[in-house]
Amino acid sequence: MHLVMIGGSDAGISAALRAHELDPSAEVSVVVADAYPNFSICGIPYYVSGEVTHWRNLAHRTAADLEATGMRLRLDSTTRRIDAAARKLVVTAADGAEDVLAYDKLVVGTGALPVRPPVSGLTGAGALGPADGVHLLHSMGDTFALMRTLEESAPASAVIVGAGYIGLEMADALITRGLRVTQMEQLPEVLPTVDPALGQLVHDQLAARGAEVLTGTTVRQISRAAAGEGGRLQVEATAAGGTPVSRLADMVLVVAGVRPDTELAAGAGAALGARGAIAVDRGMRTSLPDVYAAGDCVVTHHRLLGETYLPLGTTAHKQGRVAGENALGGNREFAGSLGTQVVKIFDQAAARTGLRDHEAAAAGFDPVTVQSEADDHKAYYPGSHRITMRVTGDRATGRLLGLQLFGHKNAGIAKRIDIAAAAIFHGMTVDGISDLDLSYTPPLGSPWEAVQIGAQAWARQAQPEAQAPS
Numbered sequence: 001m002h003l004v005m006i007g008g009s010d011a012g013i014s015a016a017l018r019a020h021e022l023d024p025s026a027e028v029s030v031v032v033a034d035a036y037p038n039f040s041i042c043g044i045p046y047y048v049s050g051e052v053t054h055w056r057n058l059a060h061r062t063a064a065d066l067e068a069t070g071m072r073l074r075l076d077s078t079t080r081r082i083d084a085a086a087r088k089l090v091v092t093a094a095d096g097a098e099d100v101l102a103y104d105k106l107v108v109g110t111g112a113l114p115v116r117p118p119v120s121g122l123t124g125a126g127a128l129g130p131a132d133g134v135h136l137l138h139s140m141g142d143t144f145a146l147m148r149t150l151e152e153s154a155p156a157s158a159v160i161v162g163a164g165y166i167g168l169e170m171a172d173a174l175i176t177r178g179l180r181v182t183q184m185e186q187l188p189e190v191l192p193t194v195d196p197a198l199g200q201l202v203h204d205q206l207a208a209r210g211a212e213v214l215t216g217t218t219v220r221q222i223s224r225a226a227a228g229e230g231g232r233l234q235v236e237a238t239a240a241g242g243t244p245v246s247r248l249a250d251m252v253l254v255v256a257g258v259r260p261d262t263e264l265a266a267g268a269g270a271a272l273g274a275r276g277a278i279a280v281d282r283g284m285r286t287s288l289p290d291v292y293a294a295g296d297c298v299v300t301h302h303r304l305l306g307e308t309y310l311p312l313g314t315t316a317h318k319q320g321r322v323a324g325e326n327a328l329g330g331n332r333e334f335a336g337s338l339g340t341q342v343v344k345i346f347d348q349a350a351a352r353t354g355l356r357d358h359e360a361a362a363a364g365f366d367p368v369t370v371q372s373e374a375d376d377h378k379a380y381y382p383g384s385h386r387i388t389m390r391v392t393g394d395r396a397t398g399r400l401l402g403l404q405l406f407g408h409k410n411a412g413i414a415k416r417i418d419i420a421a422a423a424i425f426h427g428m429t430v431d432g433i434s435d436l437d438l439s440y441t442p443p444l445g446s447p448w449e450a451v452q453i454g455a456q457a458w459a460r461q462a463q464p465e466a467q468a469p470s
Protein backbone atom coordinates (compact mmCIF):
# COMPACT_ATOMS: atom_id res chain seq x y z
CA MET A 1 0.00 0.00 0.00
CA HIS A 2 1.55 3.28 -1.12
CA LEU A 3 -0.01 6.38 0.46
CA VAL A 4 0.94 9.73 -1.02
CA MET A 5 0.28 13.09 0.60
CA ILE A 6 0.48 16.29 -1.45
CA GLY A 7 1.49 19.11 0.90
CA GLY A 8 3.84 19.09 3.85
CA SER A 9 2.07 21.40 6.26
CA ASP A 10 -0.47 20.72 9.00
CA ALA A 11 -2.87 18.56 6.96
CA GLY A 12 -0.40 16.55 4.86
CA ILE A 13 1.97 15.78 7.72
CA SER A 14 -0.85 14.94 10.16
CA ALA A 15 -2.20 12.48 7.62
CA ALA A 16 1.23 10.92 7.09
CA LEU A 17 1.96 10.64 10.82
CA ARG A 18 -1.42 9.04 11.56
CA ALA A 19 -1.02 6.50 8.77
CA HIS A 20 2.40 5.59 10.07
CA GLU A 21 1.17 5.38 13.64
CA LEU A 22 -1.55 2.91 12.61
CA ASP A 23 0.55 0.86 10.22
CA PRO A 24 4.32 1.30 10.49
CA SER A 25 4.73 -0.96 7.45
CA ALA A 26 2.71 1.35 5.16
CA GLU A 27 4.77 3.09 2.50
CA VAL A 28 4.11 6.84 2.93
CA SER A 29 5.45 9.58 0.63
CA VAL A 30 4.90 13.30 1.16
CA VAL A 31 5.34 15.59 -1.84
CA VAL A 32 6.10 19.17 -0.75
CA ALA A 33 6.45 22.16 -3.07
CA ASP A 34 9.03 23.87 -0.83
CA ALA A 35 11.83 22.76 1.48
CA TYR A 36 9.97 23.47 4.76
CA PRO A 37 7.87 20.49 5.77
CA ASN A 38 5.95 20.68 9.05
CA PHE A 39 6.77 24.32 9.75
CA SER A 40 4.45 26.20 12.09
CA ILE A 41 3.40 29.06 9.83
CA CYS A 42 1.18 30.18 12.72
CA GLY A 43 4.42 31.19 14.43
CA ILE A 44 5.66 33.48 11.62
CA PRO A 45 4.59 36.73 13.40
CA TYR A 46 6.74 35.79 16.41
CA TYR A 47 9.79 35.16 14.23
CA VAL A 48 9.22 38.52 12.52
CA SER A 49 8.91 40.25 15.93
CA GLY A 50 12.19 38.64 17.07
CA GLU A 51 10.57 36.69 19.93
CA VAL A 52 11.38 33.45 18.06
CA THR A 53 15.04 33.94 17.36
CA HIS A 54 15.60 31.63 14.36
CA TRP A 55 13.25 30.50 11.60
CA ARG A 56 14.35 26.91 12.11
CA ASN A 57 12.76 27.05 15.57
CA LEU A 58 9.36 27.24 13.86
CA ALA A 59 9.62 23.61 12.77
CA HIS A 60 7.13 21.39 14.63
CA ARG A 61 9.54 18.57 13.66
CA THR A 62 12.67 18.61 11.52
CA ALA A 63 12.82 16.81 8.19
CA ALA A 64 15.12 14.27 9.89
CA ASP A 65 12.52 13.70 12.67
CA LEU A 66 9.86 13.11 10.03
CA GLU A 67 12.00 10.72 8.00
CA ALA A 68 12.88 8.84 11.17
CA THR A 69 9.19 7.86 11.41
CA GLY A 70 9.64 6.08 8.08
CA MET A 71 7.88 8.55 5.76
CA ARG A 72 9.61 9.60 2.56
CA LEU A 73 9.81 13.34 1.92
CA ARG A 74 10.04 14.66 -1.62
CA LEU A 75 10.95 18.30 -1.00
CA ASP A 76 11.02 21.13 -3.56
CA SER A 77 8.70 18.94 -5.62
CA THR A 78 5.52 20.34 -7.11
CA THR A 79 2.67 18.09 -8.10
CA ARG A 80 1.49 19.29 -11.51
CA ARG A 81 -1.31 16.86 -12.23
CA ILE A 82 -3.39 14.13 -10.62
CA ASP A 83 -4.56 11.29 -12.86
CA ALA A 84 -7.18 9.80 -10.57
CA ALA A 85 -8.22 7.05 -13.01
CA ALA A 86 -4.63 5.75 -13.31
CA ARG A 87 -3.79 6.64 -9.65
CA LYS A 88 -0.70 8.57 -10.70
CA LEU A 89 0.77 12.02 -10.07
CA VAL A 90 3.03 14.06 -12.30
CA VAL A 91 5.65 15.70 -10.09
CA THR A 92 8.33 18.24 -11.02
CA ALA A 93 11.52 18.43 -8.94
CA ALA A 94 13.41 21.67 -8.28
CA ASP A 95 15.71 21.01 -11.28
CA GLY A 96 12.66 20.76 -13.55
CA ALA A 97 12.89 16.98 -13.92
CA GLU A 98 9.46 15.43 -14.32
CA ASP A 99 8.55 12.21 -12.60
CA VAL A 100 5.45 10.02 -12.36
CA LEU A 101 4.50 8.81 -8.91
CA ALA A 102 1.98 5.99 -8.49
CA TYR A 103 -0.25 5.80 -5.43
CA ASP A 104 -2.84 3.50 -3.96
CA LYS A 105 -4.46 6.24 -1.86
CA LEU A 106 -3.86 9.98 -2.12
CA VAL A 107 -4.36 12.76 0.43
CA VAL A 108 -4.48 16.30 -1.00
CA GLY A 109 -3.31 18.93 1.51
CA THR A 110 -2.47 21.84 -0.78
CA GLY A 111 -3.74 24.40 1.75
CA ALA A 112 -4.62 27.99 1.00
CA LEU A 113 -3.24 30.94 -0.92
CA PRO A 114 -3.23 34.51 0.37
CA VAL A 115 -5.87 36.67 -1.26
CA ARG A 116 -4.56 39.43 -3.53
CA PRO A 117 -7.33 42.03 -3.29
CA PRO A 118 -8.27 44.07 -6.38
CA VAL A 119 -5.90 46.94 -5.60
CA SER A 120 -4.13 48.77 -8.41
CA GLY A 121 -0.40 48.00 -8.18
CA LEU A 122 -1.00 44.55 -6.64
CA THR A 123 -2.32 42.74 -9.68
CA GLY A 124 -1.65 42.62 -13.40
CA ALA A 125 1.48 43.41 -15.39
CA GLY A 126 4.06 45.38 -13.42
CA ALA A 127 2.48 44.46 -10.06
CA LEU A 128 4.63 45.51 -7.11
CA GLY A 129 6.26 42.76 -5.09
CA PRO A 130 8.82 41.99 -2.40
CA ALA A 131 11.63 43.83 -4.23
CA ASP A 132 9.50 46.99 -3.91
CA GLY A 133 8.68 46.32 -0.25
CA VAL A 134 5.17 44.98 -0.98
CA HIS A 135 4.48 41.62 0.67
CA LEU A 136 1.85 38.94 1.08
CA LEU A 137 2.32 36.42 3.88
CA HIS A 138 1.56 32.72 3.99
CA SER A 139 4.58 30.52 3.41
CA MET A 140 8.14 30.34 4.72
CA GLY A 141 9.23 31.75 1.34
CA ASP A 142 7.02 34.81 1.94
CA THR A 143 8.56 35.10 5.41
CA PHE A 144 12.12 35.09 4.10
CA ALA A 145 11.22 37.78 1.55
CA LEU A 146 9.66 39.91 4.29
CA MET A 147 12.69 39.48 6.54
CA ARG A 148 14.98 40.53 3.68
CA THR A 149 13.02 43.78 3.36
CA LEU A 150 13.14 44.35 7.12
CA GLU A 151 16.86 43.59 7.43
CA GLU A 152 18.23 45.05 4.19
CA SER A 153 16.00 48.13 3.74
CA ALA A 154 15.43 48.86 7.45
CA PRO A 155 11.97 50.35 6.83
CA ALA A 156 10.80 52.91 9.38
CA SER A 157 7.11 52.66 8.50
CA ALA A 158 4.60 50.13 7.22
CA VAL A 159 1.02 50.08 6.02
CA ILE A 160 -0.79 46.84 6.83
CA VAL A 161 -3.77 46.17 4.58
CA GLY A 162 -6.25 44.10 6.60
CA ALA A 163 -6.96 43.84 10.32
CA GLY A 164 -7.97 40.21 10.67
CA TYR A 165 -6.06 38.10 13.15
CA ILE A 166 -2.91 37.80 10.99
CA GLY A 167 -2.93 41.55 10.27
CA LEU A 168 -3.16 42.24 13.99
CA GLU A 169 -0.40 39.78 14.88
CA MET A 170 1.78 41.45 12.25
CA ALA A 171 0.99 44.95 13.59
CA ASP A 172 2.15 43.70 16.99
CA ALA A 173 5.31 42.22 15.39
CA LEU A 174 6.26 45.28 13.33
CA ILE A 175 5.61 47.72 16.19
CA THR A 176 7.71 45.46 18.44
CA ARG A 177 10.47 45.82 15.83
CA GLY A 178 10.16 49.62 16.05
CA LEU A 179 8.23 50.42 12.86
CA ARG A 180 5.49 53.04 12.66
CA VAL A 181 2.39 51.14 11.55
CA THR A 182 -0.78 52.29 9.82
CA GLN A 183 -3.43 49.58 9.69
CA MET A 184 -6.17 49.91 7.07
CA GLU A 185 -9.32 47.81 7.29
CA GLN A 186 -12.31 48.18 5.01
CA LEU A 187 -14.82 46.88 7.57
CA PRO A 188 -16.08 49.18 10.33
CA GLU A 189 -13.94 47.62 13.08
CA VAL A 190 -10.74 45.60 13.45
CA LEU A 191 -10.85 41.84 14.10
CA PRO A 192 -14.16 41.41 12.29
CA THR A 193 -14.44 37.81 13.49
CA VAL A 194 -15.63 39.17 16.88
CA ASP A 195 -18.40 41.67 17.67
CA PRO A 196 -17.47 45.34 17.17
CA ALA A 197 -17.77 45.87 20.95
CA LEU A 198 -14.73 43.60 21.43
CA GLY A 199 -13.07 44.76 18.20
CA GLN A 200 -13.12 48.27 19.68
CA LEU A 201 -11.12 47.02 22.69
CA VAL A 202 -8.53 45.53 20.30
CA HIS A 203 -8.55 48.79 18.32
CA ASP A 204 -7.82 50.72 21.54
CA GLN A 205 -4.83 48.44 22.24
CA LEU A 206 -3.36 49.08 18.80
CA ALA A 207 -3.84 52.82 19.18
CA ALA A 208 -2.31 52.77 22.67
CA ARG A 209 0.81 51.14 21.15
CA GLY A 210 1.09 53.90 18.57
CA ALA A 211 -0.57 52.27 15.54
CA GLU A 212 -2.68 54.49 13.34
CA VAL A 213 -5.85 52.46 12.81
CA LEU A 214 -8.03 53.43 9.86
CA THR A 215 -11.23 51.37 9.79
CA GLY A 216 -13.91 51.70 7.13
CA THR A 217 -11.01 52.39 4.76
CA THR A 218 -10.67 50.58 1.45
CA VAL A 219 -7.24 50.55 -0.20
CA ARG A 220 -7.46 51.39 -3.91
CA GLN A 221 -3.88 51.76 -5.09
CA ILE A 222 -0.29 51.05 -4.07
CA SER A 223 2.42 52.75 -6.11
CA ARG A 224 6.07 53.77 -5.89
CA ALA A 225 6.37 57.16 -4.18
CA ALA A 226 8.16 60.02 -5.86
CA ALA A 227 11.81 60.40 -4.85
CA GLY A 228 12.32 62.57 -1.81
CA GLU A 229 8.93 61.68 -0.29
CA GLY A 230 8.80 60.25 3.23
CA GLY A 231 8.54 56.63 2.11
CA ARG A 232 9.15 54.28 -0.84
CA LEU A 233 5.49 53.57 -1.38
CA GLN A 234 2.28 55.52 -1.59
CA VAL A 235 -0.99 53.92 -0.48
CA GLU A 236 -4.24 55.51 -1.66
CA ALA A 237 -7.50 54.55 0.00
CA THR A 238 -11.07 55.70 0.43
CA ALA A 239 -12.51 56.21 3.88
CA ALA A 240 -16.19 55.98 4.81
CA GLY A 241 -18.14 58.70 3.08
CA GLY A 242 -15.72 58.67 0.16
CA THR A 243 -12.99 60.77 1.78
CA PRO A 244 -9.65 60.08 0.08
CA VAL A 245 -6.82 58.86 2.34
CA SER A 246 -3.16 58.77 1.34
CA ARG A 247 -0.20 57.48 3.31
CA LEU A 248 3.51 57.10 2.53
CA ALA A 249 5.30 54.03 3.90
CA ASP A 250 8.56 52.14 3.43
CA MET A 251 6.77 48.81 3.14
CA VAL A 252 3.25 47.44 2.65
CA LEU A 253 1.98 44.14 3.98
CA VAL A 254 -1.23 42.79 2.47
CA VAL A 255 -3.03 40.32 4.72
CA ALA A 256 -6.55 40.18 3.35
CA GLY A 257 -7.48 36.56 4.01
CA VAL A 258 -6.94 33.29 2.16
CA ARG A 259 -8.65 31.21 -0.50
CA PRO A 260 -8.46 27.44 -0.88
CA ASP A 261 -5.73 26.19 -3.24
CA THR A 262 -7.78 23.77 -5.31
CA GLU A 263 -6.32 24.03 -8.80
CA LEU A 264 -4.76 20.58 -8.69
CA ALA A 265 -7.79 18.72 -7.32
CA ALA A 266 -10.25 20.66 -9.48
CA GLY A 267 -8.08 19.94 -12.52
CA ALA A 268 -8.45 16.23 -11.77
CA GLY A 269 -12.23 16.61 -11.65
CA ALA A 270 -12.84 16.83 -7.89
CA ALA A 271 -16.16 18.42 -6.93
CA LEU A 272 -15.94 21.77 -5.16
CA GLY A 273 -18.13 23.16 -2.36
CA ALA A 274 -18.36 26.21 -0.08
CA ARG A 275 -16.12 29.13 -1.15
CA GLY A 276 -14.74 26.94 -3.96
CA ALA A 277 -13.00 24.57 -1.52
CA ILE A 278 -12.70 20.86 -2.32
CA ALA A 279 -15.92 19.05 -1.36
CA VAL A 280 -15.30 16.25 1.14
CA ASP A 281 -17.51 14.06 3.28
CA ARG A 282 -16.96 13.76 7.02
CA GLY A 283 -14.39 11.01 6.33
CA MET A 284 -12.43 13.53 4.19
CA ARG A 285 -13.21 11.61 0.99
CA THR A 286 -13.34 13.73 -2.17
CA SER A 287 -15.55 12.89 -5.14
CA LEU A 288 -12.54 11.19 -6.80
CA PRO A 289 -11.87 7.49 -6.15
CA ASP A 290 -9.12 6.84 -3.55
CA VAL A 291 -8.49 10.57 -3.14
CA TYR A 292 -8.88 12.24 0.28
CA ALA A 293 -8.29 15.89 1.10
CA ALA A 294 -7.85 17.89 4.30
CA GLY A 295 -6.96 21.30 5.70
CA ASP A 296 -7.30 24.77 4.21
CA CYS A 297 -8.06 23.41 0.72
CA VAL A 298 -11.32 21.70 1.77
CA VAL A 299 -14.77 22.70 2.96
CA THR A 300 -15.23 22.68 6.74
CA HIS A 301 -17.98 20.78 8.50
CA HIS A 302 -19.21 23.14 11.23
CA ARG A 303 -21.12 21.56 14.10
CA LEU A 304 -23.78 24.30 14.13
CA LEU A 305 -23.76 25.50 10.52
CA GLY A 306 -23.11 22.40 8.43
CA GLU A 307 -20.83 22.96 5.44
CA THR A 308 -18.80 26.17 5.47
CA TYR A 309 -15.18 27.25 4.86
CA LEU A 310 -13.23 28.01 8.02
CA PRO A 311 -9.48 27.51 7.50
CA LEU A 312 -7.56 27.05 10.75
CA GLY A 313 -4.45 25.12 11.75
CA THR A 314 -6.27 23.23 14.50
CA THR A 315 -8.84 22.01 11.98
CA ALA A 316 -6.19 21.06 9.40
CA HIS A 317 -4.46 18.84 11.98
CA LYS A 318 -7.70 17.03 12.87
CA GLN A 319 -8.88 16.61 9.29
CA GLY A 320 -5.42 15.39 8.24
CA ARG A 321 -5.48 12.76 10.97
CA VAL A 322 -8.90 11.54 9.80
CA ALA A 323 -7.75 11.46 6.16
CA GLY A 324 -4.58 9.51 7.05
CA GLU A 325 -6.56 6.95 9.03
CA ASN A 326 -9.24 6.49 6.37
CA ALA A 327 -6.70 6.28 3.55
CA LEU A 328 -5.45 3.19 5.36
CA GLY A 329 -8.95 1.72 5.32
CA GLY A 330 -10.29 3.27 8.54
CA ASN A 331 -13.73 4.77 9.05
CA ARG A 332 -13.10 7.84 11.21
CA GLU A 333 -15.19 11.02 10.83
CA PHE A 334 -14.15 14.63 11.34
CA ALA A 335 -16.36 15.68 14.27
CA GLY A 336 -16.64 19.27 13.10
CA SER A 337 -15.36 22.75 13.82
CA LEU A 338 -16.79 25.49 16.01
CA GLY A 339 -14.37 28.06 14.65
CA THR A 340 -12.65 28.25 18.02
CA GLN A 341 -9.78 30.74 17.82
CA VAL A 342 -7.65 33.08 19.91
CA VAL A 343 -5.28 35.91 19.02
CA LYS A 344 -2.72 37.79 21.12
CA ILE A 345 -2.40 41.53 20.48
CA PHE A 346 0.49 42.92 22.56
CA ASP A 347 -0.40 41.88 26.12
CA GLN A 348 -4.11 41.33 25.45
CA ALA A 349 -5.97 38.42 23.88
CA ALA A 350 -9.30 38.04 22.05
CA ALA A 351 -11.05 34.73 21.44
CA ARG A 352 -14.25 33.29 20.10
CA THR A 353 -16.00 29.98 19.67
CA GLY A 354 -19.32 29.04 18.14
CA LEU A 355 -21.66 31.62 16.64
CA ARG A 356 -22.15 35.35 16.98
CA ASP A 357 -25.65 36.78 17.14
CA HIS A 358 -26.16 37.45 13.42
CA GLU A 359 -24.63 34.11 12.43
CA ALA A 360 -26.94 32.28 14.84
CA ALA A 361 -29.97 34.18 13.54
CA ALA A 362 -29.03 33.30 9.95
CA ALA A 363 -28.79 29.64 11.01
CA GLY A 364 -32.36 29.70 12.34
CA PHE A 365 -31.73 30.16 16.06
CA ASP A 366 -33.37 32.82 18.25
CA PRO A 367 -30.16 34.27 19.65
CA VAL A 368 -29.58 36.64 22.54
CA THR A 369 -26.11 37.99 23.27
CA VAL A 370 -25.26 39.39 26.68
CA GLN A 371 -22.05 41.21 27.55
CA SER A 372 -20.63 41.04 31.06
CA GLU A 373 -17.32 41.26 32.93
CA ALA A 374 -15.58 39.22 35.61
CA ASP A 375 -12.14 38.96 37.22
CA ASP A 376 -9.82 36.22 36.02
CA HIS A 377 -9.03 35.43 39.68
CA LYS A 378 -9.90 36.84 43.11
CA ALA A 379 -9.17 40.57 42.88
CA TYR A 380 -7.60 40.61 46.38
CA TYR A 381 -4.75 38.45 45.06
CA PRO A 382 -2.25 40.59 43.10
CA GLY A 383 -2.30 40.70 39.33
CA SER A 384 -5.97 40.11 38.60
CA HIS A 385 -7.44 41.27 35.28
CA ARG A 386 -10.97 42.01 34.10
CA ILE A 387 -12.31 39.78 31.31
CA THR A 388 -15.00 41.07 28.95
CA MET A 389 -17.37 38.33 27.82
CA ARG A 390 -20.14 38.12 25.25
CA VAL A 391 -22.28 35.01 25.65
CA THR A 392 -24.67 34.04 22.86
CA GLY A 393 -27.46 31.57 23.61
CA ASP A 394 -30.73 30.50 22.07
CA ARG A 395 -33.66 32.18 23.85
CA ALA A 396 -36.08 29.36 23.13
CA THR A 397 -33.98 26.37 24.20
CA GLY A 398 -31.34 28.02 26.40
CA ARG A 399 -28.66 26.30 24.31
CA LEU A 400 -25.20 27.85 24.41
CA LEU A 401 -24.29 28.98 20.89
CA GLY A 402 -21.18 31.10 21.26
CA LEU A 403 -18.74 32.93 23.48
CA GLN A 404 -16.36 35.81 22.78
CA LEU A 405 -13.71 36.94 25.26
CA PHE A 406 -11.26 39.81 25.59
CA GLY A 407 -8.72 40.28 28.36
CA HIS A 408 -5.10 40.20 29.42
CA LYS A 409 -2.97 37.50 27.80
CA ASN A 410 -2.31 36.06 31.28
CA ALA A 411 -6.03 35.93 32.12
CA GLY A 412 -6.52 32.43 30.74
CA ILE A 413 -8.47 33.68 27.70
CA ALA A 414 -7.45 30.72 25.51
CA LYS A 415 -8.37 28.05 28.03
CA ARG A 416 -11.57 29.84 29.10
CA ILE A 417 -12.81 29.91 25.49
CA ASP A 418 -12.13 26.18 25.44
CA ILE A 419 -14.61 25.66 28.31
CA ALA A 420 -17.30 27.09 26.04
CA ALA A 421 -16.01 25.17 23.01
CA ALA A 422 -16.34 21.90 24.94
CA ALA A 423 -19.79 22.89 26.20
CA ILE A 424 -21.09 23.84 22.73
CA PHE A 425 -19.55 20.68 21.25
CA HIS A 426 -21.68 18.65 23.67
CA GLY A 427 -24.85 20.73 23.16
CA MET A 428 -24.99 22.19 26.69
CA THR A 429 -27.34 24.96 27.75
CA VAL A 430 -26.02 28.30 29.01
CA ASP A 431 -27.56 27.49 32.40
CA GLY A 432 -25.76 24.15 32.44
CA ILE A 433 -22.40 25.97 32.47
CA SER A 434 -23.11 27.01 36.07
CA ASP A 435 -23.32 23.35 37.07
CA LEU A 436 -19.85 22.46 35.77
CA ASP A 437 -17.38 21.52 38.48
CA LEU A 438 -14.49 23.84 37.60
CA SER A 439 -11.29 24.45 39.55
CA TYR A 440 -10.67 27.26 42.05
CA THR A 441 -7.87 28.76 44.09
CA PRO A 442 -7.74 32.58 44.67
CA PRO A 443 -4.49 33.27 42.73
CA LEU A 444 -5.88 31.45 39.67
CA GLY A 445 -9.67 31.68 39.76
CA SER A 446 -12.84 32.36 41.69
CA PRO A 447 -15.45 30.06 43.25
CA TRP A 448 -17.65 31.05 40.32
CA GLU A 449 -15.39 30.77 37.30
CA ALA A 450 -15.56 33.87 35.00
CA VAL A 451 -17.34 31.95 32.23
CA GLN A 452 -19.96 30.81 34.76
CA ILE A 453 -20.48 34.45 35.79
CA GLY A 454 -20.98 35.30 32.10
CA ALA A 455 -23.47 32.43 31.76
CA GLN A 456 -25.44 33.65 34.79
CA ALA A 457 -25.54 37.20 33.39
CA TRP A 458 -26.96 35.76 30.16
CA ALA A 459 -29.62 33.74 32.00
CA ARG A 460 -30.71 36.75 34.08
CA GLN A 461 -31.23 38.86 30.98
CA ALA A 462 -32.40 36.32 28.40
CA GLN A 463 -34.53 34.02 30.55
CA PRO A 464 -35.64 36.09 33.58
CA GLU A 465 -38.69 33.86 34.08
CA ALA A 466 -36.40 30.85 34.61
CA GLN A 467 -34.68 32.71 37.46
CA ALA A 468 -37.73 32.66 39.71
CA PRO A 469 -37.58 30.02 42.52
CA SER A 470 -39.32 26.81 41.46
Ligand SMILES: Cc1cc2nc3c(=O)[nH]c(=O)nc-3n(C[C@H](O)[C@H](O)[C@H](O)COP(=O)(O)OP(=O)(O)OC[C@H]3O[C@@H](n4cnc5c(N)ncnc54)[C@H](O)[C@@H]3O)c2cc1C
Binds near residue numbers: 079138296
Ligand atom coordinates in the same frame (compact mmCIF):
# COMPACT_ATOMS: atom_id res chain seq x y z
C1 LIG B 1 0.84 34.04 9.72
C2 LIG B 1 -0.18 32.96 9.99
C3 LIG B 1 -0.61 32.76 11.30
C4 LIG B 1 -1.56 31.77 11.56
N1 LIG B 1 -1.95 31.59 12.86
C5 LIG B 1 -2.84 30.61 13.15
C6 LIG B 1 -3.22 30.36 14.51
O1 LIG B 1 -2.73 31.04 15.44
N2 LIG B 1 -4.11 29.36 14.75
C7 LIG B 1 -4.65 28.60 13.75
O2 LIG B 1 -5.44 27.69 14.03
N3 LIG B 1 -4.29 28.80 12.45
C8 LIG B 1 -3.42 29.78 12.14
N4 LIG B 1 -3.03 29.99 10.83
C9 LIG B 1 -3.65 29.16 9.77
C10 LIG B 1 -2.92 27.84 9.65
O3 LIG B 1 -1.56 28.08 9.51
C11 LIG B 1 -3.48 27.07 8.46
O4 LIG B 1 -4.84 26.80 8.72
C12 LIG B 1 -2.75 25.75 8.26
O5 LIG B 1 -1.38 25.96 7.99
C13 LIG B 1 -3.35 24.96 7.10
O6 LIG B 1 -2.57 23.84 6.87
P1 LIG B 1 -2.66 23.06 5.50
O7 LIG B 1 -1.76 21.87 5.64
O8 LIG B 1 -4.06 22.80 5.13
O9 LIG B 1 -2.14 24.08 4.39
P2 LIG B 1 -0.88 25.03 4.21
O10 LIG B 1 -0.26 25.37 5.52
O11 LIG B 1 -1.32 26.12 3.32
O12 LIG B 1 0.18 24.11 3.44
C14 LIG B 1 -0.01 23.65 2.12
C15 LIG B 1 1.13 22.73 1.78
O13 LIG B 1 0.92 22.23 0.47
C16 LIG B 1 2.11 22.40 -0.30
N5 LIG B 1 1.67 22.44 -1.70
C17 LIG B 1 0.75 23.26 -2.26
N6 LIG B 1 0.60 22.95 -3.57
C18 LIG B 1 1.44 21.92 -3.83
C19 LIG B 1 1.73 21.15 -4.98
N7 LIG B 1 1.13 21.38 -6.16
N8 LIG B 1 2.67 20.17 -4.89
C20 LIG B 1 3.27 19.92 -3.70
N9 LIG B 1 3.02 20.61 -2.59
C21 LIG B 1 2.11 21.59 -2.64
C22 LIG B 1 2.74 23.65 0.28
O14 LIG B 1 4.11 23.73 -0.04
C23 LIG B 1 2.51 23.38 1.77
O15 LIG B 1 3.45 22.47 2.26
C24 LIG B 1 -2.08 30.96 10.51
C25 LIG B 1 -1.64 31.17 9.20
C26 LIG B 1 -0.70 32.15 8.94
C27 LIG B 1 -0.22 32.37 7.52
